[in-house]
Amino acid sequence: MSAPHVPEIALVGCPNAGKTALFNQLTGSRQKVANYAGVTVERKEGAFVTPAGRSVKVLDLPGTYSLRGRSPDEIVTRDVVLGRQKGEDVPDAVVCVADATNLRIVLRLVIELMSVGRPMVLALNMMDVVEKQGGRIDVGKLSAELGIPVVPIVAIRKGGISELLAAIDRLPLEAADPSPHGWREPTAEEIRATHATAARILKACSFHPGDEKLTRKLDAVLLHPVWGVLVLLAVLFLMFQAVFTWAKPAMELIQATIEMVGVFVGASLPEGLLKSLLVDGVIAGVGAVLVFLPQIVILFFFIILLEDFGYMARAAFLMDRLMAGTGLHGRAFIPLLSSFACAIPGIMAARVIENRRDRIATILVAPLMTCSARLPVYTLIIAAFVPEDAEVWGFGLQGLTMFGLFATGIVSALLVAFVLKKLVWKEEPEPFIMELPDYKWPAPKNVAIGLWIRAGAFLRRAGTIILAIMILIWFLSTFPAPPEGAAGPAIDWSFAGRLGHFLEPIFRPIGFTWQIVVALIPGMAAREVAVGALGTIYALSSTGDEMHEALKPILSQQWPLSTALSFLVWYVFAPQCASTIAVIKRETNSWVWPAVHFGYMFVLAYAASFATYHVVEALTR
Amino acid sequence: MIPAVEHAALAGSIEIHRLGRRPKGWSGYVTGLAPIADLTIPWGELERRLLEMGIVEGARVELMHEGPIGRDPIAVRVDDATVALRRRDADAILVAAAE
Incomplete structure (x- = not known):
C-alpha cells in the first residue's frame, strides 16, 4: 500500500505582500530550506495541520508580479505553479497572498493565476492597515466577482489565519485535476484587458484604497536628495558601528567559554596526540570561527530589519544613479550590501537582478566587499602593526586603516x-x-525566524567544513613529526611546512614568508581560518583572545611592516574562499565564471600586494 | 472609463507629455505607452513590464521624488503604489495633466 498523498499548497504573491510572514505563521520555525533541483533558487517548505485534521505541505514561492518569469526566481514560481518544475509535484492548490493596500497590481496577478486552473484562495493581507487608512473593500463581493474564496488576514499578528485554514479545508484538494492548463505568456493587450477587468471588479466591490500618510511623510525625508543621502550614510554607519561595538561583549563571552573548554579538556587529557588534536585543532580552530557569530547575527539583523521595513528599496533608489555609473542598477546595491556579512548570501541575493550580465557582474564583484570573515585577519594585523594611540586629524589610525581597507574593496568593486x-x-x-x-x-517573529535560519546556516558551516579543515591543517602541520633531537620548530618538518617552502618562491616578490604561504592554504576554506592557522604554525596552543594576544608580538617581531601591509592588501582582493567559488559555480551554472572570478581576483591581489610591498619597502628603508 | 490618446489629441484640448521630462510634484494620468528612441530591451518587453507595475492607460500618476544625482531616477505614485524608474524609461510613458 502506498503512502497517502499529502496535499501541497503553494504561496504566490507580489514581492513585499507579506508572503513570508504568512508562511512563518502557518509553519512556525519548522521550515526546510533547500534549493530547487538544478537551480539555486531557495526552496522553503513547511507543513501544518488544518482544523479538519488534514496534513498539508506548504511551499513559499518567490515573489513575482506576473507569471512571465524574467529572473531565475520568477521562473521557478511560474514553473512550480504550472507543474513544469523538475522534481516538483503540481501544487494541489494556490494561496495567493495580496497586499490589500496595493490591490490593483496584485488583482491582475490573481486573474492571471486563475487562468492556470488550480483551486485557489486569495489571502487579503494587511486589511487592518487599509481600514486604519480609511480605505474599504467589500470582501464578500470580491469573492463573488472572482469566484474564489477571499479571506482577510493580518499575517504579522496571526489575524484571520484560522479562517484561512478553514477556507483551505473547503478546497477540493484531492479531487483537483493534476494537469494544469490554460496559461500562456500574455501580450501587452491582454495585460491591459486584465487590468480593465481588475478595475471593473474593484469598482464593483466599492474599493477605496485609503490614504497612505506615513509613507508619504517618511519618503519626504528618506528620499530627499540631501536628507535622504545623509540618513542612508547614517544607517550604514550605525550598522557598521553596531557590528564592531555591540558584538564585543558577546564575542568576549564566547571567547572566554572556548578558552575554558580548552583549558578543561587540556587538563583532563594526558599529553599526546589526542590532546593536541582536540585543543590545538578542534577547539582552537572552530573557536576562532564561532567568535564571529555575534557580528554575523547583528549584520543580518540590520539587513532583515531594513528589508522588512521597506527601506532597502529606498537605498536602491538613492544609489541607482551612482551604480548606473558602473553600468549596474540600484538593485545591485542590496547584494553588495549583504556581501559585507558574507559574499555567499550576497551572491545569492543577486537573483533579483533580471539581466543575466548584470547578475554576473554583480556576482563577480560581490566578493570584493569586505566580508566579516576578513575582520579577524584585519584586526590581528592592524593590532600588531598599527600603534593603538596613533592619530591622524583626531581619528585613531587603527580605525582609519580598517576604513581604508573597506573603502579599497568598495572602490575596486565599482571599478571592476x-x-x-x-x-x-x-x-x-x-x-x-x-x-x-x-x-x-x-x-x-519574522525577524527572529530569519535570523535563526541564517545563524543556523553559519553554525552548520563552522561545524562541518571548517571543523574538517581545522583537523586537516592540524594533521598537515603535525605530521610527520620531527626526528629525535631535531632543531627548529616542529612544523618545519611537517607536510604544511614543506608545502609552504615549496610555494614560497611564488609569493616572495610580494613579501610573504613561508609561514604566511602555509596559512593561505587553509584560508581557502574560509578566510578567518588563516588566523587560527597562523597560531598553529607559530606553535601556539592557546585559543581565542589569548591566541590573538600571543600572536601579536610574534608577528610584529617577525614580519616587516611592508609584509604586513602587503598581506592586508592581499586579503582585500584575493579569491580566498572555496565556498564563494562553489556558490558562483552554482549560481551561474558554469565553470567559466568561477574561473574568471578566481583569475581576476588573483591577478588583482598579486599586483596590489606587489605594489604595496615595494612601495612600503622603499619608504621604510 | 479609459481615456484614449487619439481622441484627446484630436480634441486638441489636452497636452500629451512624456513622464520622464516632467518636474517633481507634477501629477496627471497615463494616456498611453510609446516606444523610446534607444531601447535596450525589445519594446514589447518594456511595455509589458510597465503594464505589470500598474502603469496602464488611465492610471493616476504623481512624480513624488527625484534621485540625488542628476534628478534621476524618479519615484512615481501610480494609483496606490510607488514605482521607481529611470527618466529614460519613464519617457515611454505618455501622460496628460489632471484637469
Missing part, C-alpha cells in the same frame, strides 16, 4: 563592474523599474 559592463561588454543600461513598498513595522 565598470570595466566589465562598459569596456568589455559595452552594454546599454537595463531598465530599472522597481516598486517602493509602503513602510511597515517589521514583525519581531
